[in-house]
Amino acid sequence: xxSKYAAHIDLVSLTxxxxxxxxxxxxxxxxxxxxxxxxxxxxxxxEKFVKGLVIEELKTNKTxxxxxxxxxxxxxxxxxxxxxxxxxxxxxxxxxxxxCSGETGxxxxxxxxxxxxxxxxxxxxxxxxxxxxxxxxHRYLQRL
Numbered sequence: 412x413x414s415k416y417a418a419h420i421d422l423v424s425l426t427x428x429x430x431x432x433x434x435x436x437x438x439x440x441x442x443x444x445x446x447x448x449x450x451x452x453x454x455x456x457x458e459k460f461v462k463g464l465v466i467e468e469l470k471t472n473k474t475x476x477x478x479x480x481x482x483x484x485x486x487x488x489x490x491x492x493x494x495x496x497x498x499x500x501x502x503x504x505x506x507x508x509x510x511c512s513g514e515t516g517x518x519x520x521x522x523x524x525x526x527x528x529x530x531x532x533x534x535x536x537x538x539x540x541x542x543x544x545x546x547x548x549h550r551y552l553q554r555l
Contacts, residue, residue, distance in 0.1 A: 414441045417443070418443060419443045420444045421447060421477050422445070422446045423447045424449070424450065425450070425469070426448070427448055428448070431530045447466055449469045450466045450467060451466065451467045452466055453467050455482065460480070461479060461480060461481055462479075463479060464477045464479050464482065490526040492506065492507055498520070499517055500516075502528055504528075506526060507522045509523075512543050512547045513541075513543050513544025513547055513548075514547060519548075519551055521545075521547055521548045522544060523540040523544040524537035524541060527540065
């Protein structure tokens with residue numbers, strides 16, 4: 412939560428926000444936040460240190476300079492679940508809903524990582540979820 416450390420935060424996104432709705436709702440609680448949706452970063456200003464950012468609105472091509480002292484890059488993701496869309500029901504974000512052990516609701520089909528509805532999209536969490544799904548799949552195969 413950068414709002415504890417920064418006087419103001421500018422959030423720049425190429426698209427509409429696609430994070431978990433709980434997280435998006437929390438943005439409205441941050442008073443010192445300006446959200447720039449459908450904007451592209453054109454350049455970073457400064458010599459040895461960041462002093463500013465030039466962004467461009469995608470619809471109008473208008474540019475504007477933001478006075479910033481730091482940049483945090485979050486690339487984001489879109490779940491790569493296209494292959495399974497006819498096999499398992501996906502949620503509204505294209506994620507595979509799973510149980511706490513990686514079960515998809517289809518016998519013998521397990522999922523883990525960013526493609527699932529687990530809200531924490533981080534490598535360490537994905538690895539842990541992968542181990543849980545693997546253990547469940549192993550148990551399933553032993554029962555066959």
